[in-house]
Amino acid sequence: xxxxxxxxxxxxxxxxxxxxxxxxxxxxxxxxxxxxxxxxxxxxxxxxxxxxxxxxxxxxxxxxxxxxxxxxxxxxxxxxxxxxxxxxxxxxxxxxxxxxxxxxxxxxxxxxxxxxxxxxxxxxxxxxxxxxxxxxxxxxxxxxxxxxxxxxxxxxxxxxxxxxxxxxxxxxxxxxxxxxxxxxxxxxxxxxxxxxxxxxxxxxxxxxxxxxxxxxxxxxxxxxxxxxxxxxxxxxxxxxxxxxxxxxxxxxxxxxxxxxxxxxxxxxxxxxxxxxxxxxxxxxxxxxxxxxxxxxxxxxxxxxxxxxxxxxxxxxxxxxxxxxxxxxxxxxxxxxxxxxxxxxxxxxxxxxxxxxxxxxxxxxxxxxxxxxxxxxx
Amino acid sequence: xxxxxxxxxxxxxxxxxxxxxxxxxxxxxxxxxxxxxxxxxxxxxxxxxxxxxxxxxxxxxxxxxxxxxxxxxxxxxxxxxxxxxxxxxxxxxxxxxxxxxxxxxxxxxxxxxxxxxxxxxxxxxxxxxxxxxxxxxxxxxxxxxxxxxxxxxxxxxxxxxxxxxxxxxxxxxxxxxxxxxxxxxxxxxxxxxxxxxxxxxxxxxxxxxxxxxxxxxxxxxxxxxxxxxxxxxxxxxxxxxxxxxxxxxxxxxxxxxxxxxxxxxxxxxxxxxxxxxxxxxxxxxxxxxxxxxxxxxxxxxxxxxxxxxxxxxxxxxxxxxxxxxxxxxxxxxxxxxxxxxxxxxxxxxxxxxxxxxxxxxxxxxxxxxxxxxxxxx
DNA sequence: CTGAAAGCGCTTACAG
DNA sequence: CTGAAAGCGCTTACAG
Numbered sequence: 001x002x003x004x005x006x007x008x009x010x011x012x013x014x015x016x017x018x019x020x021x022x023x024x025x026x027x028x029x030x031x032x033x034x035x036x037x038x039x040x041x042x043x044x045x046x047x048x049x050x051x052x053x054x055x056x057x058x059x060x061x062x063x064x065x066x067x068x069x070x071x072x073x074x075x076x077x078x079x080x081x082x083x084x085x086x087x088x089x090x091x092x093x094x095x096x097x098x099x100x101x102x103x104x105x106x107x108x109x110x111x112x113x114x115x116x117x118x119x120x121x122x123x124x125x126x127x128x129x130x131x132x133x134x135x136x137x138x139x140x141x142x143x144x145x146x147x148x149x150x151x152x153x154x155x156x157x158x159x160x161x162x163x164x165x166x167x168x169x170x171x172x173x174x175x176x177x178x179x180x181x182x183x184x185x186x187x188x189x190x191x192x193x194x195x196x197x198x199x200x201x202x203x204x205x206x207x208x209x210x211x212x213x214x215x216x217x218x219x220x221x222x223x224x225x226x227x228x229x230x231x232x233x234x235x236x237x238x239x240x241x242x243x244x245x246x247x248x249x250x251x252x253x254x255x256x257x258x259x260x261x262x263x264x265x266x267x268x269x270x271x272x273x274x275x276x277x278x279x280x281x282x283x284x285x286x287x288x289x290x291x292x293x294x295x296x297x298x299x300x301x302x303x304x305x306x307x308x309x310x311x312x313x314x315x316x317x318x319x320x321x322x323x324x325x326x327x328x329x330x331x332x333x334x335x336x337x338x339x340x341x342x343x344x345x346x347x348x349x350x351x352x353x354x355x356x357x358x359x360x361x362x363x364x365x366x367x368x369x370x371x372x373x374x375x376x377x
Numbered sequence: 378x379x380x381x382x383x384x385x386x387x388x389x390x391x392x393x394x395x396x397x398x399x400x401x402x403x404x405x406x407x408x409x410x411x412x413x414x415x416x417x418x419x420x421x422x423x424x425x426x427x428x429x430x431x432x433x434x435x436x437x438x439x440x441x442x443x444x445x446x447x448x449x450x451x452x453x454x455x456x457x458x459x460x461x462x463x464x465x466x467x468x469x470x471x472x473x474x475x476x477x478x479x480x481x482x483x484x485x486x487x488x489x490x491x492x493x494x495x496x497x498x499x500x501x502x503x504x505x506x507x508x509x510x511x512x513x514x515x516x517x518x519x520x521x522x523x524x525x526x527x528x529x530x531x532x533x534x535x536x537x538x539x540x541x542x543x544x545x546x547x548x549x550x551x552x553x554x555x556x557x558x559x560x561x562x563x564x565x566x567x568x569x570x571x572x573x574x575x576x577x578x579x580x581x582x583x584x585x586x587x588x589x590x591x592x593x594x595x596x597x598x599x600x601x602x603x604x605x606x607x608x609x610x611x612x613x614x615x616x617x618x619x620x621x622x623x624x625x626x627x628x629x630x631x632x633x634x635x636x637x638x639x640x641x642x643x644x645x646x647x648x649x650x651x652x653x654x655x656x657x658x659x660x661x662x663x664x665x666x667x668x669x670x671x672x673x674x675x676x677x678x679x680x681x682x683x684x685x686x687x688x689x690x691x692x693x694x695x696x697x698x699x700x701x702x703x704x705x706x707x708x709x710x711x712x713x714x715x716x717x718x719x720x721x722x723x724x725x726x727x728x729x730x731x732x733x734x735x736x737x738x739x740x741x742x743x744x745x746x747x748x749x750x751x752x753x754x
Numbered sequence: 755c756t757g758a759a760a761g762c763g764c765t766t767a768c769a770g
Numbered sequence: 771c772t773g774a775a776a777g778c779g780c781t782t783a784c785a786g
Contacts, residue, residue, distance in 0.1 A: 036762095036763085038762095038763055038764085039763065039764065039765095040763085040764095048772075048773085049772065049773045049774075050763090050764080050765090050773090050774095051765080051766080051772070051773060051774080051775095052771090052772060052773075054764070054765055054766085055765090055766095055771095055772085058765085060765090060766090061771075061772095062771070063772080064771060064772090067771080067772080081524070081525055081526075082525075082763090082764080083762085083763050083764070084525060084526050084527055085465050085466045085469055085471065085526055085762085085763080085764095086466055086762070086763035086764045086765095087763080087764060087765085088462050088465070088466070088764095089462045089463055089465070089466035089762085089763080089764075089778065089779075089780090090763075090764045090765050090766090090777090090778060091764085091765075091778090092462055092778070094462065096503070103491070104481075104487050104490055104491045104494065105484055105487040105488050105491055105690070107482055107484070107691075110481050110482040110487045111482050113481055114480070114481045114482055114508060117481065117506055117507070117508060118508060121507060126473070126503070126505050126527075127505075127506075128503050128504075128505075129494055129504075129506060130494070130498060131491060131494060131495060147458065148458055148459075148461055149458075149460060149461050149462055150461055150503075258693060258694045284694070287694050288694070291694065291696065313482070314484075314691055316635060317635045317664050317665070317668065317695075318694075319668065413778095413779085415778095415780085416779065416780065416781095417779085417780095425756075425757085426756065426757045426758075427757090427758095427779090427780080427781090428756070428757060428758080428759095428781080428782080429755085429756060429757075431780070431781055431782085432755095432756085432781090432782095435781085437781090437782090438755075438756095439755070440755065440756080441755060441756090444755080444756085459779090459780080460778085460779050460780070462778085462779080462780095463778070463779035463780045463781095464779080464780060464781085465780095466762065466763075466764090466778090466779080466780075467761090467762060467779075467780045467781050467782090468762090468780085468781075469762075
C-alpha cells in the first residue's frame with residue numbers, strides 16, 4: 001500500500017509527501033546492486049514524460065485524471081521514492097531552519113525546543129538546534145550557515161537586548177524570529193507573553209493578600225522580560241500607593257541560577273524590615289528563595305509568600321507547591337516555528353509582534369501575611 | 378579575510394570548510410541581482426579548469442603549489458562559497474543524522490542530546506532531534522527518513538528491550554547506535570555505563586554503612602538498565618549474606634515520574650519492618666522518596682538513607698544533597714555521535730560495546746543507620 | 755599534475 | 771493537457 005500525503009497551507013498545496021509503508025519492489029541490475037528508481041523510470045512505465053510525472057507528484061497544473069492514475073500506479077509498481085537531495089538541489093531549498101538556544105538542558109528552553117521541533121517536523125522541515133552559550137561569535141557562525149545555504153531561516157531564543165544591530169545583517173537575507181526575548185525597537189518579528197501585565201497581575205495579587213512589603217529577585221541580565229518585570233513590579237506598587245524600597249530589589253545571575261537565587265533571598269530576608277512577599281522572575285530563583293527561607297527558619301507561606309515565573313514542570317517536586325506565572329513554553333516554540341515557516345513560504349509579511357497568554361497559577365507558596373501587632377509606646 | 382578550515386580525522390583530511398567572515402565582493406548583473414559565484418567562475422579567474430578548483434578545495438590528489446595558491450586567491454577574490462546543496466546532491470550524502478528520543482525535556486535526555494548536538498556540529502554534521510514518546514510507529518516513521526535519503530544514520534536513546542527485531546531492518550542499511558539502553562543480545566553497537574557494577578557498588582556502600590534493610594525503587598519499564606540494576610541489587614545483598622525481602626522492591630512508572638516515586642516510597646516506608654536505606658534507579662524517584670519520608674516524619678539521612686541514579690543537575694536544588702550514581706550524560710551523547718560518524722565515514726566496524734565510567738557520588742542523603750537497641754525478653 | 759565531459763535526479767520555462 | 775530540453779553546481783572517472 002502506498003499513500004500520498006498532502007500538506008496544505010493558506011497558499012494551497014505546496015508539497016506532496018509520498019509514503020510507502022509496505023514491501024516495495026526493488027529492482028536490481030545484474031550485479032545485484034540496487035538501482036535507484038528515478039522519475040524517468042516511472043515516466044517510461046506510465047508512458048508519459050518525466051515532466052508529467054513531476055507535475056503529477058507535485059500537484060502542479062491540471063492533468064488528466066487518467067494520466068494521474070497511470071503515474072501513481074507506475075510509481076507504486078516501481079516503488080519510486082523521490083530523491084530529496086535532487087529536489088533540494090534543484091529548488092535550492094533546504095527546508096531546514098536554525099534554532100539558536102543558550103543551552104538545551106534548561107527546562108524553559110527545552111520545552112520551547114520541543115514545541116519548535118514537533119512543529120517543524122509536522123510541516124516537513126528540519127530544525128537544527130544549536131547551543132550558543134550566549135556567545136555572540138558562536139551565534140554569528142551559526143547564522144552564517146544560512147548564507148552557506150545550510151538553512152533558510154532561524155529562531156533565536158533568549159536574544160539579549162543590544163544584539164539588534166548585527167542581527168539585522170542576517171535578518172535582511174533570511175527570515176528570523178525572536179522567541180521570548182527581543183529588543184522593543186526591533187524590526188524583527190518576535191513572540192512572547194506580556195511580561196509587564198503578567199507581573200502587574202502577580203504583584204496585585206500579593207497586594208490583595210494584604211502584603212505591602214514586597215521584594216523582588218530580578219537578574220543582572222539584559223533581557224527585555226527582566227526589564228519589563230521590574231517595571232511591572234514598580235508600577236504595580238506605585239499604583240497601590242505603596243512606597244518603593246530600593247533595598248527590596250536584588251539581582252540574581254544572568255542565567256537565574258539556583259545558587260544566586262539563594263544568595264539574593266538571603267540578602268532580602270536578612271533586611272531589618274524584611275519583605276513578607278517575594279516576586280521572583282524565575283521558578284528556580286523562587287525555589288532558591290523558599291529553601292533559603294527554610295534555612296533561616298522563615299516559613300512559606302506563613303511568614304513569607306513567594307511567586308515564581310515560568311511554571312516549568314520540574315518545580316512539581318517541591319513543597320510548598322509554587323505559585324507562579326505560567327508561560328506557554330511549548331506553544332511559544334510551536335508558534336515561532338509556524339511564523340518562521342510562514343515567512344519562508346510566502347512573501348507575505350509575518351506580524352511583527354505576537355503575544356501569547358500567560359496564566360497566574362495560585363498554589364501553596366503564597367498567603368496573607370501574618371499580622372504582627374504593632375507595639376505602640 | 379577568508380579562512381579555510383580543515384577537519385581531520387583518523388582517515389585523514391576529509392572536508393575543507395571555507396569560511397568568509399568579512400565583507401565579500403558580491404558580483405551583480407545589470408539587473409542588480411546577486412549572481413552566484415560558481416566553481417566555474419573561480420576556474421576562469423584562476424585560469425584552470427573547474428575540476429582543478431574542485432580538487433584544490435577538497436584536497437584531492439596532489440596539485441602544484443602554484444595552482445593551489447592561484448585557486449585560493451581567485452576564490453577569495455570572488456567571494457566563492459561552495460554550494461552545499463549541489464555537493465550533497467552530487468555525493469548523495471546529507472551529512473545528517475537522526476536522534477530519536479522519548480522526549481526532549483527530561484534532563485537526562487536533554488544532557489545526552491546536548492552532547493550529541495555539540496559533537497555532530499563540530500564534525501560538520503547536522504542532527505535532527507525527533508521526539509518519539511516511546512511510540513514504535515513514530516520511531517519507524519522517523520527511521521524511514523533514512524531510506525528517503527533525509528539522513529544517513531541514527532542514534533536511539535532509551536531503546537527498550539524487545540525493539541530489536543524491527544530495528545534490524547533499518548540497521549542493515551544505515552548505521553545505528555543505541556545510547557544508554559539496548560538489548561544484551563543485540564548486534565547493533567551500543568554505549569552505556571556498567572549498570573550492574575554501579576549498582577553493586579552503591580549497595581555495597583550502603584552495606585558498609587551498616588545497613589541490612591535495604592529496599593529499592595525500580596520501574597515497570599523494560600530497559601536493560603532497570604533489569605541490571607535490580608540484579609545488581611539482589612546480587613550485592615546476596616554476596617553480603619543479607620536475606621532478600623521481596624517486599625523491599627517497589628516498581629515506579631516507566632518514565633520514573635516523581636509521583637510514582639512518592640507512591641513507591643510510601644509503600645516501602647509503611648512496611649512494618651521498613652527499610653533503613655533505599656536505592657532508587659533515578660534521581661527523581663529518589664527525591665520523591667526523600668520528600669515522602671519527610672512527610673511521614675522520617676528523617677534523611679538519620680532514619681533513612683537514599684541513593685539516586687543519574688546525577689542530573691536539577692537535584693542540586695534539594696536538601697539534603699543527593700548521594701547518587703553519576704552517569705556521564707553529555708559524554709554518552711558525545712561518544713554516540715562520534716561512533717556513528719565513524720561508522721558513516723569508514724566501512725571500518727565500530728565496536729559493538731562501549732562502556733563509559735560511572736561515579737558513585739557521596740553527598741548528604743546517606744549515612745549509617747541509627748542503631749536501635751533490640752529489646753530482649 | 756590537469757582538463758573535457760558526463761552525469762547525479764529533478765523541475766520548469768517554453769512550445770505546442 | 772503534455773513533451774523535449776535545458777540546467778541547477780558540483781564531483782569524478784577517464785584520458786593525457
